[in-house]
Amino acid sequence: MSSRRSRQSTAGVSRISDDQIIELVSKLQQLLPEIRDRRSDKVSASKVLQETCNYIRSLHREVDDLSERLSQLLATIDADSAEAAIIRSLIM
Amino acid sequence: MDSQHLNPSSLKSRFTARFLRALIKINAQKPISSSSPREIFQRYRRIKVAADKSMAYSVRSRRTWSRATLWKLRSRSRRRLASSGRRSSIKTRTTTTTTTTTTSTNHRAAIVEKTSHEKENKEDHVGLAVQAEELRELVPGGESMDLCNLLDETAHYIKCLTTQVQVMKKIANLYSLE
Numbered sequence: 001m002s003s004r005r006s007r008q009s010t011a012g013v014s015r016i017s018d019d020q021i022i023e024l025v026s027k028l029q030q031l032l033p034e035i036r037d038r039r040s041d042k043v044s045a046s047k048v049l050q051e052t053c054n055y056i057r058s059l060h061r062e063v064d065d066l067s068e069r070l071s072q073l074l075a076t077i078d079a080d081s082a083e084a085a086i087i088r089s090l091i092m
Numbered sequence: 093m094d095s096q097h098l099n100p101s102s103l104k105s106r107f108t109a110r111f112l113r114a115l116i117k118i119n120a121q122k123p124i125s126s127s128s129p130r131e132i133f134q135r136y137r138r139i140k141v142a143a144d145k146s147m148a149y150s151v152r153s154r155r156t157w158s159r160a161t162l163w164k165l166r167s168r169s170r171r172r173l174a175s176s177g178r179r180s181s182i183k184t185r186t187t188t189t190t191t192t193t194t195t196s197t198n199h200r201a202a203i204v205e206k207t208s209h210e211k212e213n214k215e216d217h218v219g220l221a222v223q224a225e226e227l228r229e230l231v232p233g234g235e236s237m238d239l240c241n242l243l244d245e246t247a248h249y250i251k252c253l254t255t256q257v258q259v260m261k262k263i264a265n266l267y268s269l270e
Contacts, residue, residue, distance in 0.1 A: 021220075024243035031250050049223030052246060056230045059253040063143060066260040071136035073267040074119045 021045070028052055103252065106150040108259050114142035115263070141165070147256050156241065157249045160233025 025045045029035050032051050035043050099105060118138050145165055151158035224242060228234035231246050 020240055021243070024240060024247070027247050028243060028250075031247060046220055046223050049220060049227060052250070053223065053226045053230055056227075056246075056250065056253065059250070059257060060230075062257045063253070063260065064140065066257065066264055067140035067143060068136045069264050070115070070139050070260065070267065071132050073264060074115065074135060074139075 025049070031055075103150055104255050104259060107147050107255060110146035110149060111143055111259065112263070114146055115139065118142065143256060143260060147252050151248075151252060155245060155248055156237060157232040157234075157245050158252075164232065 022045070025048050029043060029048050032048070032055055034051055034055070035048065118135060144161060148158040148161040148165070153159045153162070220239065224239055227242060227246060228237070231237075231242065231249050234242055234245070237245060
């Protein structure tokens with residue numbers, strides 16, 4: 001996939017270099033738990049982007065699930081007394 | 093990792109404080125006894141919005157994605173006020189008109205710029221074009237970013253999302269221990 005040609009800019013539009021893209025893609029790669037743990041350096045950029053999309057979607061789902069869980073928990077407890085405990089434990 | 097908690101200006105601390113305040117406000121709005129499925133659903137919606145909002149506010153306008161999220165949230169709440177027919181919404185609209193006009197003009201300009209960029213980028217990075225489109229839909233404000241910015245914003249967005257999930261998980265675990 002990676003094309004190492006560096007073309008001259010046309011019509012004064014600044015061209016994004018392939019190296020920039022490669023660097024940004026490898027930065028993303030480090031954030032993805034799937035690919036990072038597999039420790040393979042030979043992951044294509046399109047695979048990284050695909051995994052990124054999957055990862056973001058799974059994070060969105062987690063936020064949804066946690067929001068739902070919190071909404072049920074809020075109904076059952078007194079928030080004020082919990083707040084002090086939460087803050088204390090988060091700061092510790 | 094935990095040492096970050098000791099830093100009051102870290103993203104994690106800022107988000108935690110904001111989100112907790114929002115949770116307490118949400119809890120105060122309804123009496124604790126009422127927990128009908130509909131009310132739980134409404135609370136779930138409010139909590140989710142509060143979480144996304146708290147994170148976007150903690151990042152402020154330093155990032156395109158956070159600006160896009162805040163803009164979306166504000167325009168949504170303005171539309172809700174308008175549809176419920178409250179007059180106070182007019183005042184809100186006039187004060188924020190300048191911000192939204194600038195933002196929408198920027199968005200439109202960025203989209204026009206993007207279309208001329210895009211043809212060249214697609215020729216260069218044909219293999220990435222499809223995944224990039226998918227990514228643009230997932231990252232707030234992604235439609236108007238070129239590939240470089242999109243990748244950069246995505247990295248930051250993922251970092252913030254993982255922090256958000258981390259804190260929400262911790263809060264949920266603590267609440268369930270009560």
